[in-house]
Amino acid sequence: MHVAVGSGNPVKAAAVEAALPDAAVEAVPVESGVAEQPYGLAETIAGAETRAERALPGYDLAVGIEGGVARLPDTEGLWLVMWAAATDGERWGRGSGPSLRLPESIAARVAAGEELGPVMDDVLGEEHVARKQGAAGALTGGVIDRQGALEGAVAGALGPFLTDRY
Numbered sequence: 001m002h003v004a005v006g007s008g009n010p011v012k013a014a015a016v017e018a019a020l021p022d023a024a025v026e027a028v029p030v031e032s033g034v035a036e037q038p039y040g041l042a043e044t045i046a047g048a049e050t051r052a053e054r055a056l057p058g059y060d061l062a063v064g065i066e067g068g069v070a071r072l073p074d075t076e077g078l079w080l081v082m083w084a085a086a087t088d089g090e091r092w093g094r095g096s097g098p099s100l101r102l103p104e105s106i107a108a109r110v111a112a113g114e115e116l117g118p119v120m121d122d123v124l125g126e127e128h129v130a131r132k133q134g135a136a137g138a139l140t141g142g143v144i145d146r147q148g149a150l151e152g153a154v155a156g157a158l159g160p161f162l163t164d165r166y
Contacts (some may be wrong), residue, residue: 004028004059006051011131015150019158023061030054032066037115041081044068044152045094045116048085050159059086061161065150067134069110072099080116080135084153086161093166095156100139117156 001023005013008029017025033050034043044066051064065084072079082097102110109119117130124138134146160166 001060002026004055004062005010006030006032006053006062008063009131011147012105012150015065015154016063018147018151019154026059028055028059028062030064032064034066037110038066038068039070040068041070041083044070044081045083046084048083048094049087049092052087056087060135061086063154063157065153067130067150069102069107069116070099075101077101077104078098078111080139082136082149082153084150085156086154086157088161091160091166093157093160095153095159097151097153098136098144099138102135102139130144139165 003020003023003025005016005027008027013025013027030049030051034047038044038047047066048064052062054094056062063084063086067082069078070081080100084095086093106119110116116135120129120135121127136149137145
């Protein structure tokens with residue numbers, strides 16, 4: 001199976017490779033169609049769907065992955081959320097990764113319009129955190145890193161393509 005990942009980010013491609021070890025996985029940089037920092041579940045999911053749809057031509061399956069921030073019902077704070085969408089052009093699958101509450105100092109900056117990636121770079125004094133451990137790694141003390149978090153979202157999105165239960 002030849003699978004496209006709608007992103008040039010190597011962490012996103014690695015998450016799909018981990019879920020589909022027997023597939024030929026290729027990173028296909030595409031635009032998400034949403035803001036650079038998606039805000040809310042709807043915008044984050046739409047970004048994942050658009051990435052999958054735009055990456056699909058010429059492939060058997062395409063996966064789009066989008067990280068965003070959202071306020072979640074019945075809880076306080078701003079949360080990091082991760083969603084994946086997969087399509088073969090006819091069927092769709094969607095799945096989410098873990099949701100992690102952002103510390104107030106980081107949430108305030110993101111709510112004021114900054115992107116989470118550069119904020120994390122600044123807070124951690126590192127460059128390209130999003131291409132390494134990600135906010136997930138920093139906020140869990142390394143218990144899970146960005147790839148691991150995204151693998152959960154990808155696994156959920158691939159369900160309709162991996163089982164006959166849908």
